[in-house]
Amino acid sequence: MAISAYIVPQATRSAIVMALALAVPCALIGLFGSNPMITTVTNFLIMLIAVSALGLFSGNSGILSFGHCAFMALGAQISATLTIPPALKKTAFPLLADPILQSQFGLVMALLASVLIVGLIAYLIGLAICRLNGSSATIATLGLLIIVESLIVAAQGFTRGNQAVYGIPKLATWPVALAFAIGTIVIARLYRDSRVGLLLRAARENHAAAQSIGIDIPAQRQVAWVASAMLSALAGALLAHFLTVFSAKQFYFDLAFAIIVMQVVGGLSSVAGSVAGAVLVTAAIEMLRRLENGIDFGLFQVPQIFGLTQIGLCLIVLAILYTRREGLMGFAEIDRFLPFLRKREELATEAAAPTQARPTGTLTLEKVSKAYGGLLAVAEVDLELRVGEVLGLIGPNGSGKTTLLGCIAGTHAPSGGRVRIDDIDITGHPAHEVARQGIGRTFQNIRLFAHMTAAENVMAALTQRWPQLGHAELVRRSRHLLDELKIADLAEREAGTLAYGQQRRLEIARALALEPRFLLLDEPAAGMNESETADLLGILGWLVKDRGLGLLVVDHDMQLIMRLCDRIAVLNKGQLIALGSAAEVQASRAVREAYLGRRHAEVIT
Numbered sequence: 100m101a102i103s104a105y106i107v108p109q110a111t112r113s114a115i116v117m118a119l120a121l122a123v124p125c126a127l128i129g130l131f132g133s134n135p136m137i138t139t140v141t142n143f144l145i146m147l148i149a150v151s152a153l154g155l156f157s158g159n160s161g162i163l164s165f166g167h168c169a170f171m172a173l174g175a176q177i178s179a180t181l182t183i184p185p186a187l188k189k190t191a192f193p194l195l196a197d198p199i200l201q202s203q204f205g206l207v208m209a210l211l212a213s214v215l216i217v218g219l220i221a222y223l224i225g226l227a228i229c230r231l232n233g234s235s236a237t238i239a240t241l242g243l244l245i246i247v248e249s250l251i252v253a254a255q256g257f258t259r260g261n262q263a264v265y266g267i268p269k270l271a272t273w274p275v276a277l278a279f280a281i282g283t284i285v286i287a288r289l290y291r292d293s294r295v296g297l298l299l300r301a302a303r304e305n306h307a308a309a310q311s312i313g314i315d316i317p318a319q320r321q322v323a324w325v326a327s328a329m330l331s332a333l334a335g336a337l338l339a340h341f342l343t344v345f346s347a348k349q350f351y352f353d354l355a356f357a358i359i360v361m362q363v364v365g366g367l368s369s370v371a372g373s374v375a376g377a378v379l380v381t382a383a384i385e386m387l388r389r390l391e392n393g394i395d396f397g398l399f400q401v402p403q404i405f406g407l408t409q410i411g412l413c414l415i416v417l418a419i420l421y422t423r424r425e426g427l428m429g430f431a432e433i434d435r436f437l438p439f440l441r442k443r444e445e446l447a448t449e450a451a452a453p454t455q456a457r458p459t460g461t462l463t464l465e466k467v468s469k470a471y472g473g474l475l476a477v478a479e480v481d482l483e484l485r486v487g488e489v490l491g492l493i494g495p496n497g498s499g500k501t502t503l504l505g506c507i508a509g510t511h512a513p514s515g516g517r518v519r520i521d522d523i524d525i526t527g528h529p530a531h532e533v534a535r536q537g538i539g540r541t542f543q544n545i546r547l548f549a550h551m552t553a554a555e556n557v558m559a560a561l562t563q564r565w566p567q568l569g570h571a572e573l574v575r576r577s578r579h580l581l582d583e584l585k586i587a588d589l590a591e592r593e594a595g596t597l598a599y600g601q602q603r604r605l606e607i608a609r610a611l612a613l614e615p616r617f618l619l620l621d622e623p624a625a626g627m628n629e630s631e632t633a634d635l636l637g638i639l640g641w642l643v644k645d646r647g648l649g650l651l652v653v654d655h656d657m658q659l660i661m662r663l664c665d666r667i668a669v670l671n672k673g674q675l676i677a678l679g680s681a682a683e684v685q686a687s688r689a690v691r692e693a694y695l696g697r698r699h700a701e702v703i704t
């Protein structure tokens with residue numbers, strides 16, 4: 100399939116509009132502006148590359164990174180080393196190998212080398228960092244910044260250490276910076292809506308739900324990490340060729356802070372936010388710097404105020420975050436404000452029903468156990484679930500139902516026993532691999548990708564099941580699934596804004612996108628009123644009869660369980676105490692004792 104089939108038309112239109120909106124004023128200033136204005140614009144464009152690079156990783160993964168400034172430092176060092184004239188290099192970098200000392204490269208080769216070398220370094224570091232979550236990952240990136248700075252300072256004979264690197268050719272003119280800034284924005288915007296971007300955003304929104312649709316989260320982060328590190332290296336190298344002299348400390352906390360401020364002020368999770376943040380912060384810094392030196396208004400004079408720039412920046416950040424917690428643009432791209440960019444793809448409306456073969460197979464649990472320290476939450480449970488069957492799993496609070504579900508879905512590693520689908524052993528496999536084997540799930544507390552549209556929620560799962568499908572076909576299939584769950588009219592709504600019952604349906608539609616053989620439903624009727632529960636019963640019945648899925652349903656709603664399930668398994672204190680039809684389970688003395696206690700059970704019998 101041609102590569103164009105994978106590109107999202109709306110993202111392309113959005114990228115083109117942003118590129119034009121950037122190019123026209125910058126080119127006008129470049130052509131007709133004064134030298135200080137051109138300097139400001141060139142600096143702004145380079146910072147924009149740095150911010151967009153950071154946004155590509157941090158915005159889509161939700162992990163704030165300080166380490167990208169380290170990649171800028173490396174990019175600057177490499178490009179400077181390769182372009183400084185040999186005569187200067189010998190005194191500046193006495194320990195460098197002869198072939199490097201004697202050679203001098205042009206801008207293109209130097210940038211290429213910086214980007215590729217940093218890409219390789221980032222790949223190796225990413226193998227560790229991309230496995231960390233949340234604040235642990237952020238702290239690791241902070242460590243990366245400190246380590247790289249220390250190494251650059253320590254390797255004085257190769258890098259000049261703390262001293263200024265000078266003699267760098269001034270090659271980053273405004274047209275060069277503009278060309279690379281446009282390229283970076285286009286890459287960042289296309290990435291965001293690409294299938295890898297979609298999967299990473301899904302992981303940012305909800306880790307467990309992303310795993311449940313088969314997303315290998317570290318692998319997706321790694322793609323964004325390497326790409327954004329390479330773009331950061333580009334920004335660093337261009338900054339070196341813009342300044343012509345720099346020292347290692349210029350790529351340390353101050354710069355990392357400035358870039359993060361731009362991203363946070365603009366909106367951490369959008370490319371338009373990167374642009375807005377870079378414009379606003381650059382303009383604010385320019386104005387504050389002028390004020391800092393004092394201004395003579397004729398009638399009165401504003402005196403010199405040291406530190407005004409930093410104080411002013413902090414106040415701007417506080418004011419924006421106080422009024423808009425997610426930054427100026429939040430999660431929105433310019434498409435949200437320009438309806439002509441959102442033109443719906445024609446193919447999307449003519450939904451042809453994808454045909455799915457009826458699933459086959461049996462899910463088998465053999466003596467599955469799970470211990471938390473000294474507590475045996477699940478004790479040697481044997482169960483079997485066939486496709487086309489509904490198995491209820493009930494038990495008093497704390498009896499081990501959710502834990503058992505987790506042992507099947509791969510979120511909990513069993514302490515003993517086996518979980519198989521036919522002959523395939525999936526015991527202890529990570530959740531995303533279990534999902535790929537045909538086990539879908541929904542959660543006790545609904546877990547959607549709240550800031551993504553309903554269609555995107557489903558498409559994220561579809562890309563896992565059908566990686567070869569083009570964008571138009573993904574849209575068509577997502578519409579079809581939403582239509583089956585009677586929420587097609589909500590396709591473009593953000594999932595987090597849907598009503599409770601609609602969210603449940605969307606969660607099921609997303610799970611179905613994987614074409615699972617078995618579906619694990621953890622308290623699907625929790626929080627539902629009578630009519631919503633009746634609706635749910637209809638959907639679950641359809642999943643079994645029409646789709647032929649095997650359902651494992653955990654719920655406290657006994658009416659739902661009795662009406663829906665072919666067989667019911669009862670857990671108490673982690674042990675399977677009954678398994679059979681509704682009538683058999685109701686007649687079981689062990690079950691009554693588990694729910695009512697022995698004394699009450701005796702009174703009733």
Ligand SMILES: Nc1ncnc2c1ncn2[C@@H]1O[C@H](COP(=O)(O)OP(=O)(O)OP(=O)(O)O)[C@@H](O)[C@H]1O
Pocket residue numbers: 471474476494495496497498499500501502503
């Ligand atoms: N991460 C954990 N660490 C330690 N103990 C845990 C953990 N998760 C669950 N447990 C314990 O394991 C037992 C089974 O818990 P589980 O949540 O599986 O029960 P449940 O039947 O799903 O309960 P409920 O119906 O209230 O959701 C409980 O005693 C619980 O306190």
